[in-house]
Amino acid sequence: MAPLLEAQGIVRRFGALVANDHVDLAVARSEIHALLGENGAGKSTLVKILYGLLQPSEGTIAWQGRPVTIASPAEARRLGIGMVFQHFSLFEALTVAENVAMSLPADTPMATIEAEVARLSRAYGLPLEPKREVWRLSVGERQRIEIVRALLQDPKLLILDEPTSVLTPQEADQLFVTLEALKAEGRSILYISHKLDEVRRICDRATVLRLGKVVAAANPRQETAASLARLMVGSEVKELRTAAHAPGTDRLVVQGLSLPAADTHGTALQDIALTVRGGEIVGIAGIAGNGQDELFAALSGERASPHQSIRLDGRSVGALGVTARRRLGAAFVPEERLGHAAAPGFTLTENALLSGHATSGFIRRGLIDRGALADWVARVVAAFDVRMSGPNPPARALSGGNLQKFVVGREILREPKLLVVAQPTWGVDAAAAATIRQALVDLAGRGAAVLVASQDLDELFALSDRLAVISEGRLSEPRPTATLDRETVGLMMGGIHGVAA
Structure with missing residues (x-):
C-alpha cells in the first residue's frame, strides 16, 4: 500500500x-x-x-x-x-x-x-x-x-x-x-x-x-x-555540568504579594512568598494560566506591587518599573520570545537597544553608539551560537531556538544579580537547550540569583536547587528538588495539594 x-x-x-x-x-x-x-x-x-x-x-x-x-x-x-x-x-x-x-x-x-x-x-x-x-x-x-x-x-x-x-x-x-x-x-x-x-x-x-x-x-x-x-x-550533546556550592545572601525576597487579576479572565496572586538567594536556582512549575504571567509581570516591574512586597538586595522595588529594576541589577526573559521578549520586525541590534539602553552604555550624550551596540550583539551571537541567515536580521527571521538563545544571551551577558526567566528552552532543540541551561547554571555559580518558571519538569529537576509549584495564583513553599518526584509535582500542578513526596 x-x-x-x-x-x-x-x-x-x-x-x-x-x-x-x-x-x-x-x-x-x-x-x-x-x-x-x-x-x-x-x-x-x-x-x-x-x-x-x-x-x-x-x-x-x-x-x-x-x-x-x-x-x-x-x-x-x-x-x-x-x-x-x-x-x-x-x-x-x-x-x-x-x-x-x-x-x-x-x-x-x-x-x-x-x-x-x-x-x-x-x-x-x-x-x-x-x-x-x-x-x-x-x-x-x-x-x-x-x-x-x-x-x-x-x-x-x-x-x-x-x-x-x-x-x-x-x-x-x-x-x-x-x-x-x-x-x-x-x-x-x-x-x-x-x-x-x-x-x-x-x-x-x-x-x-x-x-x-x-x-x-x-x-x-x-x-x-x-x-x-x-x-x-552531528556530535555529542554536552551534559549539564553542575558544582556543589553554598547559597549566598537573599537577593530576591517576595513576601505577602497579593494582586487582583488584571482582567476578568486573569489569575489573582494570593499571598506569594518566595526567597531566591545568590548562587542558587529556584524553579517554579505550573500549568499555563495559573498565575505565572502575573507573577512575572510583578517581578519584572511591568505591573506595580504593594510596598515592601518585593525586595531586591534589601531594597523595596514594588513601585519601580522595568528599567529601574534593570539598573539595580535585575534581568528578565519573558516566555513569549516573539512579541514580548523581541519586536518581530526590529533587527537584533534594535532589540538589544530596547532592553539594554539604560544599562549597557549604548547611549552616549543622547546619541546611540552603534559601534558598541553592534559589538554587543556580536558577543551574544558568538557566545550563544546564534545562527542567522544574514547580518543583523529582524527577530522574526530567526528560528525559534536561535531567537531564544539571543534573548537569553543578551540578559546573561549583562551579568545580572537577579535573572527571572520564563520557559527558557520552550520549543528549542537539544543542543540549544543544553547551551541555555548551562548558561543559567554558570550564572548562578557566579553568585547570581536565578528564578526559572517552566512547564518542563525534566528541565526544572535538572536545573533547580529548590522547586515550588504555582496553582490558581498560589505558590507552594519551595522545597529542595532532591526531595520531590515528577508525579508529586505533576499532581500539584494539576491542583492537588498536600500530596506526600
Whole structure:
C-alpha cells in the first residue's frame, strides 16, 4: 500500500539559503512518525510545504499514492491534513471559538463550534473557555486552541509541533493515549518534538534533518535519547555540568504579594512568598494560566506591587518599573520570545537597544553608539551560537531556538544579580537547550540569583536547587528538588495539594 503522504526531492530556497535540500519523507498509514532536527534544520519549512503555506522550489508530493499540489492550508485541510504550529496563527482580538471558526465552513453555527471546543478541550485535558478573547490567554492556553482546532478537522494526518511543551506529565500521558487511539483508527501523526524520551516512547519511525538534508532514518525505540541527539547535531550533546556550592545572601525576597487579576479572565496572586538567594536556582512549575504571567509581570516591574512586597538586595522595588529594576541589577526573559521578549520586525541590534539602553552604555550624550551596540550583539551571537541567515536580521527571521538563545544571551551577558526567566528552552532543540541551561547554571555559580518558571519538569529537576509549584495564583513553599518526584509535582500542578513526596 502506498504511504499516506510521500514527499520526494523537496527543495526550498530563500534566495541563496537552501532550507530544504532534496528531502525525502514518507509517512505510512496508522503510524506516528517523528521529524527530528536542530532549530534551523529545515523542519518548519518542510511541514509548511506539506500544509500548503509554502510551495517547494523543486520536488513532488503524493497523497494516498496520488500526486498533489497543496496550494494552501485550506487545500491541505480538504485533503485531510491538520497542523498545530509551534508559533501560533491566531487572531488576538477574536475569541477561542471565533478563531476555531476560521478553519471551518462559514455556515457552521457558532453555538455548535463553542460546544465542540468545550467538549474536545474537556476530553483531552486542555481547558479552554470558548468565549474568551485570545489576547487574554497565556502562551500555553494558545497552544491548546491550536490542538483542539486541528482535532476538529477530523484529519487523516495530524502534524504536531512541540505538543507537550505546556502539559503536565499526567496531561502528556493522556495526550499519548489519544495519539495511540488516533493511530488505531487508521490516522497518522507527524510528530515534531525536542523531548527525545517522548519520541522514543510513542513514535514508530523517525526522519532526522540536519542543515536542510535528511541525514538518518531510525526506529526511535531502538535508540537512546543521546543517540538521537547525536544524529540531530552531528556530535555529542554536552551534559549539564553542575558544582556543589553554598547559597549566598537573599537577593530576591517576595513576601505577602497579593494582586487582583488584571482582567476578568486573569489569575489573582494570593499571598506569594518566595526567597531566591545568590548562587542558587529556584524553579517554579505550573500549568499555563495559573498565575505565572502575573507573577512575572510583578517581578519584572511591568505591573506595580504593594510596598515592601518585593525586595531586591534589601531594597523595596514594588513601585519601580522595568528599567529601574534593570539598573539595580535585575534581568528578565519573558516566555513569549516573539512579541514580548523581541519586536518581530526590529533587527537584533534594535532589540538589544530596547532592553539594554539604560544599562549597557549604548547611549552616549543622547546619541546611540552603534559601534558598541553592534559589538554587543556580536558577543551574544558568538557566545550563544546564534545562527542567522544574514547580518543583523529582524527577530522574526530567526528560528525559534536561535531567537531564544539571543534573548537569553543578551540578559546573561549583562551579568545580572537577579535573572527571572520564563520557559527558557520552550520549543528549542537539544543542543540549544543544553547551551541555555548551562548558561543559567554558570550564572548562578557566579553568585547570581536565578528564578526559572517552566512547564518542563525534566528541565526544572535538572536545573533547580529548590522547586515550588504555582496553582490558581498560589505558590507552594519551595522545597529542595532532591526531595520531590515528577508525579508529586505533576499532581500539584494539576491542583492537588498536600500530596506526600
